[in-house]
Amino acid sequence: MSIKSGYFKKHLHVDLTKGSAERRDLSDAFIEKYIGGRGFGAKLVWDNLKRHDFKIDPLGTENLLVVAPGPLTGAYLPSSGKNSFVAISPATGLYGDSSLGGGFGVELRQTGIDVLSITGRAPQLSVLFIDNSETTILPMPELKGKSCLEAEGMIKERLGTYAVHVATIGVAGENMVKFACVNADWGRNAGRTGIGAIMGSKNLKAIVVRGHRDIPIYDMIGLMAEADKAFKYMEEHKYFKMWQQEGLMNVIEYANEKGILPAYNFKDSVFAKHNQINGATMLDHYKIGDSACFLCPMCCGNICLVKNGKYTGTVVEGPEYESCAMLGPNLGIDNFAAILSANRLCDELGVDTISTGNIVGAVVEGYERGILSLSDLDGGEITWGDEDAILELIRKIAYRQGIGDILADGSRRIIGKWPEMDKIVLQVKGLEQSAYDSRAGASMGLAYATSDIGAHHTRAWTIAREMEEGQNWSDEEKVDIVIYHQKLRPLFDMLGVCRLPWIELGLSERHYENFYKYVTGKEASLEELLELSNDIYDLTRLINARLGMSRKDDSLPYKVWANPPLTGPNAGKVIDREDFQRLLSLYYRKRGWDEDGIPPAGVDRKFED
Amino acid sequence: MSKKLTVIPEQCSGCSICELVCAIKHFGVNNPKKAAIRVLTTYPHPVMRMPIVCSQCRVPACAQACPVDALRWTDGVVRLDEENCISCFKCVEACPFGAIYAHDDCDLPIMCDMCGGDPECVKKCPKGALRLIPEAALGESKRLNNVLSYTQMKEIEFYEKGERKIIHYAETGKEEL
Numbered sequence: 001m002s003i004k005s006g007y008f009k010k011h012l013h014v015d016l017t018k019g020s021a022e023r024r025d026l027s028d029a030f031i032e033k034y035i036g037g038r039g040f041g042a043k044l045v046w047d048n049l050k051r052h053d054f055k056i057d058p059l060g061t062e063n064l065l066v067v068a069p070g071p072l073t074g075a076y077l078p079s080s081g082k083n084s085f086v087a088i089s090p091a092t093g094l095y096g097d098s099s100l101g102g103g104f105g106v107e108l109r110q111t112g113i114d115v116l117s118i119t120g121r122a123p124q125l126s127v128l129f130i131d132n133s134e135t136t137i138l139p140m141p142e143l144k145g146k147s148c149l150e151a152e153g154m155i156k157e158r159l160g161t162y163a164v165h166v167a168t169i170g171v172a173g174e175n176m177v178k179f180a181c182v183n184a185d186w187g188r189n190a191g192r193t194g195i196g197a198i199m200g201s202k203n204l205k206a207i208v209v210r211g212h213r214d215i216p217i218y219d220m221i222g223l224m225a226e227a228d229k230a231f232k233y234m235e236e237h238k239y240f241k242m243w244q245q246e247g248l249m250n251v252i253e254y255a256n257e258k259g260i261l262p263a264y265n266f267k268d269s270v271f272a273k274h275n276q277i278n279g280a281t282m283l284d285h286y287k288i289g290d291s292a293c294f295l296c297p298m299c300c301g302n303i304c305l306v307k308n309g310k311y312t313g314t315v316v317e318g319p320e321y322e323s324c325a326m327l328g329p330n331l332g333i334d335n336f337a338a339i340l341s342a343n344r345l346c347d348e349l350g351v352d353t354i355s356t357g358n359i360v361g362a363v364v365e366g367y368e369r370g371i372l373s374l375s376d377l378d379g380g381e382i383t384w385g386d387e388d389a390i391l392e393l394i395r396k397i398a399y400r401q402g403i404g405d406i407l408a409d410g411s412r413r414i415i416g417k418w419p420e421m422d423k424i425v426l427q428v429k430g431l432e433q434s435a436y437d438s439r440a441g442a443s444m445g446l447a448y449a450t451s452d453i454g455a456h457h458t459r460a461w462t463i464a465r466e467m468e469e470g471q472n473w474s475d476e477e478k479v480d481i482v483i484y485h486q487k488l489r490p491l492f493d494m495l496g497v498c499r500l501p502w503i504e505l506g507l508s509e510r511h512y513e514n515f516y517k518y519v520t521g522k523e524a525s526l527e528e529l530l531e532l533s534n535d536i537y538d539l540t541r542l543i544n545a546r547l548g549m550s551r552k553d554d555s556l557p558y559k560v561w562a563n564p565p566l567t568g569p570n571a572g573k574v575i576d577r578e579d580f581q582r583l584l585s586l587y588y589r590k591r592g593w594d595e596d597g598i599p600p601a602g603v604d605r606k607f608e609d
Numbered sequence: 610m611s612k613k614l615t616v617i618p619e620q621c622s623g624c625s626i627c628e629l630v631c632a633i634k635h636f637g638v639n640n641p642k643k644a645a646i647r648v649l650t651t652y653p654h655p656v657m658r659m660p661i662v663c664s665q666c667r668v669p670a671c672a673q674a675c676p677v678d679a680l681r682w683t684d685g686v687v688r689l690d691e692e693n694c695i696s697c698f699k700c701v702e703a704c705p706f707g708a709i710y711a712h713d714d715c716d717l718p719i720m721c722d723m724c725g726g727d728p729e730c731v732k733k734c735p736k737g738a739l740r741l742i743p744e745a746a747l748g749e750s751k752r753l754n755n756v757l758s759y760t761q762m763k764e765i766e767f768y769e770k771g772e773r774k775i776i777h778y779a780e781t782g783k784e785e786l
Contacts, residue, residue, distance in 0.1 A: 075639055076629055103625065110642065149653065162649070186652045212713060214638040224633065235735060244622075244736070288778045289656055290736065292624035297735030299622035303656055305778055313767030313776060315653040 004521030005218035006071040007031050012113045012135065014128060016202050017061060017120030021135035026114060029609065032522070035532060036070035038097050039494040040115045041086025042539045045095065046607055048119075049088070054546050058090035058194075059176055059201040067108065067116040067167075067207065070496020074106035074215045074294060077227040077515050078234060078507070079498035081106055081294025089193035090201075091178045091355075091410045092430040092454050094547055095540045096193030099458075099493055100167070101293030102185035107165040110211025122203040125174075127155060129208045143205045145171055147348035148183035155206055168206035169196040170350025172398040176200045178410040179355035179432070180398075183347060187301070187317025188293070191352035193431060193453050194410075218521035226514045230507055234297055237505045244290065246279035247300035248320035253278050255325065258467050259568035260437040263329040264384055265361030266426055266559055269437040270568030273334035277324060281336055291317055298500060304340050311337040316344040319353075325435035326357025331364065332384030338391075345391060349398035354456075358432035359407050360393055362414070362425040371420045378402035426557040428455035429549070439560055440570045441466025443478035446583050449554045450482065452540040458493075460485035461503065479587045491533040538591075538599050539607050551597045554584060611685025612741045614662045614721070614728060620738035621658040623648050627730035627739060634729045635719075643712050645721040646730050655777055660739060662730075663687065663708045663721035671720075674703030685744060686723050694718075 009031065011024045034043045048064040049056060056063050066086040073080055083105025089096025108116065111130045118128070127138045140158065143151050148170040156162050165184060172180040173196030180196030181189045190196075199205070217223055234240055242250060255261035256274040263271040275281065282304060291301030306314040319327070319339060327333065327342040346353045364382050366372040374381065378396075382389040396404030406417055411427040426433040431454020438444040440463065447460035457463075460482045469477075488509060492499040495516065501507040513526040544553075556575065564572045585595065593599050625648055628641035636643045651657045669687045672680035679690040680700060696716050701709045710719040721728075731739045742749070766775050 074641075076633060106641075110640070185650075212640075212642045214640040214643075214714075217639045220633065220637055220639065223639075231733075231735075289619070289658065290622035291658075292622035294625055295629060296622075296624050297626065299624060299736070301622075303652075305656070305776070307763075307765055312765060313769065313774065315656055315776070317652070 002522060003028055003031055005216045006520035007114050007216065008109075008112045008213075010113045012116045012130065014116070014118045014135065014137070015120045016118065016122040016126070016128075016137065016204060019122075019137055021137075023113070031114075033532065034536070035494040035529075036073075036114060037068050037082070037084040037099070037494045037496045038086055038490055039532070039536050040068045041066040041084055041097055042095065042536050042543070043607060044115070044117055045086055045088060046539060046543055049543060049546065056088050058088045058093060059197060061119065061121045061202070063088050063119070063198060063201070065118045065195070065198050065202070067118070068114070069105035069109050070494055071114075071519055072515055073496030074109050075217060075515070075519050076220075076223055076295070077497070077511075078230050078501050079293060079296040079298065080496065081296065082493065082496050082498050083108065083190075084493050084496075085182060085190045085195040087195060087198050088547075089431070089453065090176070090197045091194040091412075094429060094452070094454075094544045094549055096195070096453050097493070098181070098190035098192040098195050098453075100182065100184055100188045100190040101296075101498060102165070102188035103294045104165040104167050104184040104188070104209065105496060106215075106294045107209045107211050109215055110213045111209055112211065112213050116207075118202060118204065120202065125203050125205050127206045127208055128204060129159070131210045132212060140205060144174065147171070148350045149186055149348055151206060152183075152186060155208055159208065161210070164208050164210045166206055166208050168350075169199045169204075170348060170398065172349045172351040172408070173197060173200040174205070175398065175400050175408065177351060177398060177400070177408040179352040179359075180350050181352045183350055187291070187347055189347070189352070191354060192456055192458075196350050217519055219518045223515065223518035226511060226518060230501070230511050231297060233507055234501055234505050239505065240298070243298045243300060243504065245283060247298075247302050248322075249279035249282050249302060249324060251321035252324060255321070255436070258440070259565065259570040260440045260463055260467075261329055262325055262361075262435050262437060264332050265330060265358075265365040265424065266433075266437060267365070267563070267565070268567055269440070269565035269570050271329035271334075274329070276334045277328045277336045277339060286336060286340065293498065296498065298505070300500060306337045306340055309337055311341040314341050314344050316340050316347065318347075319343045322435045323353035323357075326354050326361075330357050330361045330435070331390055333387060333390070334385065335387065338387040341387075342391060342394065345394055349394065351394070351398055354434050355410070355432040356394055356397065357435075358426060359397070359411065359414070360390055362411075362421060363393065363403070363407065364390075365424050366418065366421055369424070371418055371424070376403060376418075423558040423562070426455065426559060428556060429453075429553050431455050433557060436461070436463045437565065437570065438463075438556065439565060439573050439575060442575050442579060442583055443482055445556050445560060445575045445580060446478065446482050446587060447485070449556050449580075449584065450486070450587060452537065452544060455557070459489055461489070475583055475586055479583060479590055482587065483590060486537055487530040487534045490536060491529055494533060494536065535606060538603055541593065541597075542599050542604055542607070545598045551584070551595070554597055556580065611744045612723075612726065613665065613685070613744055614723065614731065615740050615742050616660050616662060617738050617740065618657060618659045620736045621648060621660055622736050622738075623650050623658040624735065626733050626735060627660060630729045630733045634724060635722075636715075643715065643719060645708075645710060645719050647710070654774075660730075661706060661708050662739070664706060665721070665723070670703045670705055671700035671709060674699040687720065688722070689717065689720055691717060
């Protein structure tokens with residue numbers, strides 16, 4: 001059976017240099033093979049690389065930025081508001097993607113396209129406005145230097161409507177900070193791999209969408225019945241209310257208890273003052289509202305307000321776990337109001353909270369250990385928990401002032417400038433590590449090392465399983481679960497939905513084969529969909545291999561081998577290099593890649609059309 | 610007994626489930642832009658998520674604006690006489706709440722019909738932000754909302770770039786309303 005619905009079968013390609021927009025048809029074969037979201041992105045990026053003989057400057061006009069929701073985005077099923085941004089990453093020089101929720105992807109689809117790609121560079125700072133079937137590039141130089149939040153407001157005012165969705169960059173994106181993000185709906189971010197810098201390099205301040213079309217569904221009645229079962233399951237789950245109230249902030253307590261919470265640039269994995277920055281504190285003193293992505297009953301987003309003290313008046317959509325951990329404990333900050341202020345600052349400037357927290361933490365430790373001198377820091381000291389100095393440093397990064405100009409280029413440049421920092425910055429392939437300590441379990445290390453975008457937990461998140469199993473599980477099981485996650489989690493990004501109902505509430509992944517069937521009219525088992533997702537993993541590996549990556553890059557930060565956490569349940573633990581290499585070899589074998597981690601010759605033929 | 614649709618905006622998360630179930634129920638299509646209920650979000654000054662619903666006014670401004678008398682309030686619902694409607698959309702502009710909608714695909718204005726007394730949006734709201742209140746208890750709900758707004762709305766003053774500003778916000782604790 002073939003695809004009968006679920007797509008508009010249209011690809012909008014915009015060339016900002018020429019000022020042109022072209023709607024192209026998508027073939028059934030393309031749609032069936034690549035599904036959507038990250039799948040479309042990887043394929044279009046691969047084709048573009050081939051056109052340029054694999055020589056692409058991530059911040060050059062030739063780098064193709066793909067914006068892709070999936071076939072399930074906006075459909076009546078839980079948490080269907082996800083949208084992927086895919087390109088060659090300026091942080092890693094390799095394949096990069098990041099996704100955001102909210103309502104941007106839904107509205108983008110409703111303009112009648114399945115995927116948007118952007119190339120070139122606008123002559124002046126511009127906004128791409130896709131208004132149903134009309135596409136215009138509006139020069140808006142007055143947005144220069146405006147924060148993400150201000151820019152969103154100004155754009156809506158200029159267009160004379162609030163009923164649009166806006167994905168915008170801040171000052172950091174304009175200045176091509178290599179971990180600049182894209183911000184939509186005032187606080188939903190595609191944070192990782194420097195997508196914001198790519199928009200900045202194209203002189204593209206924002207993408208604005210207004211769409212009114214029906215999202216095509218093959219069997220609406222079937223979809224409703226299936227989705228209502230899923231909604232019911234979620235709402236009856238014992239942790240459902242807790243998710244609505246605390247959202248991802250509940251993970252702070254869990255991470256602290258299990259010893260996987262980054263503290264003081266991962267010197268430790270527990271935080272003494274965790275109860276000052278956890279979900280309960282947020283609920284008692286800061287939270288003023290909930291925020292949900294499209295069609296999500298869990299509403300994991302929090303809206304917080306600081307009601308007294310020096311940060312009074314700070315409103316922020318957030319924090320969630322990663323932002324709170326990286327801007328709080330990881331920098332030695334135990335004042336929740338300061339974390340909110342830092343989070344708001346990152347949203348305004350448009351920088352990724354994970355990379356920012358990671359790099360600032362490394363600077364503090366670098367200075368503590370004498371690797372960075374006072375003059376490196378432009379004469380201003382920075383120490384753990386020094387809120388003012390930390391907020392100032394974040395600003396300097398976004399504006400590329402002083403040391404900020406080096407930090408803005410990410411961990412690779414930092415290590416290039418101060419080689420000793422290699423022992424301090426936690427990164428894989430040039431992407432700074434997210435907030436789960438992998439020293440607690442080798443499978444999480446394997447997950448970071450083999451993630452196609454660098455040290456991020458989006459591809460595989462096995463730390464919870466590590467906590468359940470302890471030491472009592474085999475290499476084979478560890479590798480299998482990492483590979484299973486690397487098939488399933490990216491599948492959500494291809495379908496255009498959120499993975500939290502599955503990973504956090506245990507919603508069966510079987511629902512998704514039915515969702516896919518009712519939306520597209522094509523029968524495909526979960527196993528078949530996972531195989532398609534696995535093909536994309538081969539494709540992103542192929543992209544990275546052709547860009548020069550191999551086994552040596554599937555490694556882990558120095559601290560993971562050499563510096564165990566000081567206290568807590570995982571005190572003294574590191575990952576053994578030999579154990580890790582053994583796991584990695586097994587992983588390659590199970591994936592069918594060679595000992596150097598390269599997919600076999602001929603795999604590229606799969607992705608020719 | 611007719612009932613009234615009311616909103617508790619402090620509970621709304623902005624997930625748009627109400628919009629989509631409304632559109633599916635009335636048009637059979639997956640399109641939140643065809644709903645007779647919409648969530649309006651403002652941020653950050655003030656932070657507000659407000660589902661906009663038809664108040665089913667007894668003296669409906671929409672009906673007064675209708676040049677062909679196609680709108681009538683009967684049994685607690687403002688009903689549209691589809692045969693006589695001339696699609697001028699005067700009602701959309703006349704509604705003081707902006708609770709009537711237009712869409713390119715639709716010849717008629719999109720209006721809440723209370724789903725025959727059992728609104729889909731109320732049933733599917735995961736936050737309990739939409740409630741159906743018996744008309745006899747209408748004053749009660751208004752009073753309740755008023756009291757809640759007095760006891761829970763707080764005000765703080767702060768300075769941003771030397772400028773005095775005031776934020777109003779609703780205190781929502783862990784307890785259920």
